[in-house]
Amino acid sequence: MAKEITERSENYSQWYNDIVKKAGLADNSAVRGCMVIKPYGFAIWEKMRDQLDAMFKETGHVNAYFPLFIPKSFLSKEAQHVEGFAKECAVVTHHRLMNDPQGNGVVVDPTAKLEEELIVRPTSETIIWHTYKDWIQSYRDLPLLINQWANVVRWEMRTRPFLRTAEFLWQEGHTAHATSDEAMAEARLMHDVYARFAEEFMAMPVIKGSKSANERFAGAMETYTIEALMQDGKALQAGTSHFLGQNFARAFEVTFMNDKNEEEFVWATSWGVSTRLVGALIMTHSDDEGLVLPPKLAPIQVVIVPIPKPEPEILSKAKEIEKALISRGISVKIDMDDTKRPGFKFAEYEMKGIPVRLGLGKRDLENNVVEVARRDTKEKTSVSLEGIENYVATLLDDIQNNLFNKAIDFRANHTTEVNDYETFKKVLEEKGGFISCHWDGSTETELKIKEETRATLRCIPVDTPEENGKCIVTGAPSSRRVIFAKAY
RNA sequence: CGGGGCGUAGCGCAGUCCGGUUAGCGCACCUGGUUUGGGACCAGGGGGUCGCAGGUUCGAAUCCUGCCGCCCCGACCA
Numbered sequence: 372m373a374k375e376i377t378e379r380s381e382n383y384s385q386w387y388n389d390i391v392k393k394a395g396l397a398d399n400s401a402v403r404g405c406m407v408i409k410p411y412g413f414a415i416w417e418k419m420r421d422q423l424d425a426m427f428k429e430t431g432h433v434n435a436y437f438p439l440f441i442p443k444s445f446l447s448k449e450a451q452h453v454e455g456f457a458k459e460c461a462v463v464t465h466h467r468l469m470n471d472p473q474g475n476g477v478v479v480d481p482t483a484k485l486e487e488e489l490i491v492r493p494t495s496e497t498i499i500w501h502t503y504k505d506w507i508q509s510y511r512d513l514p515l516l517i518n519q520w521a522n523v524v525r526w527e528m529r530t531r532p533f534l535r536t537a538e539f540l541w542q543e544g545h546t547a548h549a550t551s552d553e554a555m556a557e558a559r560l561m562h563d564v565y566a567r568f569a570e571e572f573m574a575m576p577v578i579k580g581s582k583s584a585n586e587r588f589a590g591a592m593e594t595y596t597i598e599a600l601m602q603d604g605k606a607l608q609a610g611t612s613h614f615l616g617q618n619f620a621r622a623f624e625v626t627f628m629n630d631k632n633e634e635e636f637v638w639a640t641s642w643g644v645s646t647r648l649v650g651a652l653i654m655t656h657s658d659d660e661g662l663v664l665p666p667k668l669a670p671i672q673v674v675i676v677p678i679p680k681p682e683p684e685i686l687s688k689a690k691e692i693e694k695a696l697i698s699r700g701i702s703v704k705i706d707m708d709d710t711k712r713p714g715f716k717f718a719e720y721e722m723k724g725i726p727v728r729l730g731l732g733k734r735d736l737e738n739n740v741v742e743v744a745r746r747d748t749k750e751k752t753s754v755s756l757e758g759i760e761n762y763v764a765t766l767l768d769d770i771q772n773n774l775f776n777k778a779i780d781f782r783a784n785h786t787t788e789v790n791d792y793e794t795f796k797k798v799l800e801e802k803g804g805f806i807s808c809h810w811d812g813s814t815e816t817e818l819k820i821k822e823e824t825r826a827t828l829r830c831i832p833v834d835t836p837e838e839n840g841k842c843i844v845t846g847a848p849s850s851r852r853v854i855f856a857k858a859y
Numbered sequence: 860c861g862g863g864g865c866g867u868a869g870c871g872c873a874g875u876c877c878g879g880u881u882a883g884c885g886c887a888c889c890u891g892g893u894u895u896g897g898g899a900c901c902a903g904g905g906g907g908u909c910g911c912a913g914g915u916u917c918g919a920a921u922c923c924u925g926c927c928g929c930c931c932c933g934a935c936c937a
Binding site for chain 2: 388594825
């Protein structure tokens with residue numbers, strides 16, 4: 372599968388857009404760059420959201436909600452933040468409409484101009500730190516571990532469904548700590564949470580690493596990232612966790628009294644993942660037949676298709692099976708539609724990526740079996756109805772593991788160690804994927820590579836062993852390999 | 860903002876070069892019948908400001924001018 376997609380990577384966008392559309396995940400909207408997330412696409416996001424939310428709570432976080440609008444002046448307070456951000460933003464300038472005196476519908480009421488413009492949040496650090504100032508006085512108020520689920524707007528020039536949209540849904544955690552060490556530990560903890568979520572639930576292997584100074588979040592001292600590899604050989608940044616040092620605390624004057632009665636600035640982190648993960652999920656597992664969903668995130672894990680139609684006898688058996696599956700915590704849909712033929716339904720559920728399909732007809736009833744079809748391998752087997760719930764439960768686990776292993780293999784086959792710049796360029800052009808190489812640590816070299824090859828420094832992996840080598844460009848000494856790739 | 864492509868029924872498209880019946884095809888939709896274990900078939904039917912505006916012409920989906928919108932590749936991007 373992966374091979375075929377790589378071979379026609381020029382049409383990769385087409386393939387991706389088709390799946391988004393045909394699986395019923397999202398539509399373009401009337402507003403350029405914004406998408407309508409359809410019920411099925413949103414159901415996948417909800418599964419992700421619920422799981423992540425549970426993981427955040429397990430690690431001691433609580434949810435809150437902060438305003439959509441940010442006074443423009445807030446964005447001027449943190450110099451680096453302003454430098455790296457604040458450009459592609461939607462700005463609210465007026466607060467009232469009026470009937471057009473010329474009779475052309477409604478127009479902006481010029482008398483309703485805001486004294487200070489409001490920015491539709493591209494991220495919420497500033498308004499949250501403005502609020503935290505009032506919430507934090509003592510070390511006893513710390514740590515403050517808050518997350519919010521929200522929408523943000525970034526006026527991107529070029530958009531793609533889920534991967535980059537002008538408005539997107541995400542969560543952003545913003546925490547405050549008494550010490551640098553504690554904040555750093557928090558940033559690393561959430562980095563781990565994201566990596567665990569990606570691998571265990573999305574079945575998507577990720578490289579955990581830190582960003583170079585150049586790629587770091589504006590205002591952060593350290594940015595941790597999880598980088599995934601898509602089937603067309605391009606990298607996707609799937610989540611980030613930032614150690615913000617005391618930058619935002621200084622900008623918003625957030626201080627606390629420590630246990631020695633000394634005033635200090637608090638230490639901060641922020642971390643987020645977005646609906647981009649839905650795009651990552653699509654691009655990691657899908658094939659020519661459509662979407663492939665890992666069972667742990669599939670809104671419907673098993674669909675029962677009565678063959679040829681939902682007749683009473685078949686239906687009552689289907690309901691028995693449904694009950695047995697539900698008892699094992701498996702989500703099931705019985706297809707009650709009697710206007711479509713089985714073949715049509717098979718194709719449709721494959722397009723939608725439903726992990727397991729049970730085909731149930733008279734022939735099966737006579738033999739007390741059911742036809743089990745798995746989406747990942749397209750294999751079909753006739754299975755006894757005796758203990759079917761256990762069979763399916765095991766199968767769902769198998770599928771989850773198989774998808775992860777396939778993705779691991781793909782990544783292994785598309786990760787190349789190179790030791791000179793010529794090979795680097797050649798591999799990038801002919802094969803794509805992750806390129807592991809030595810780099811001298813300078814922004815200058817990083818930018819040179821980006822300019823000449825369009826590959827970016829994805830991350831400096833945290834788990835790789837030290838290894839002495841020479842920078843592929845300058846020949847300067849390097850103590851560990853880093854990951855370059857073309858990226859989304 | 861550059862480079863390329865496209866705009867014709869709900870969706871996907873042909874027709875445009877070379878102007879000429881009543882603008883066509885597939886899917887979907889409606890009616891009837893036969894079907895039903897991998898996207899059914901037959902018959903009948905409904906649905907169109909040919910992106911918008913202007914021009915040329917006896918006559919424009921087709922030629923000319925201007926505008927608008929969408930898609931892809933870049934620039935941009937946590």
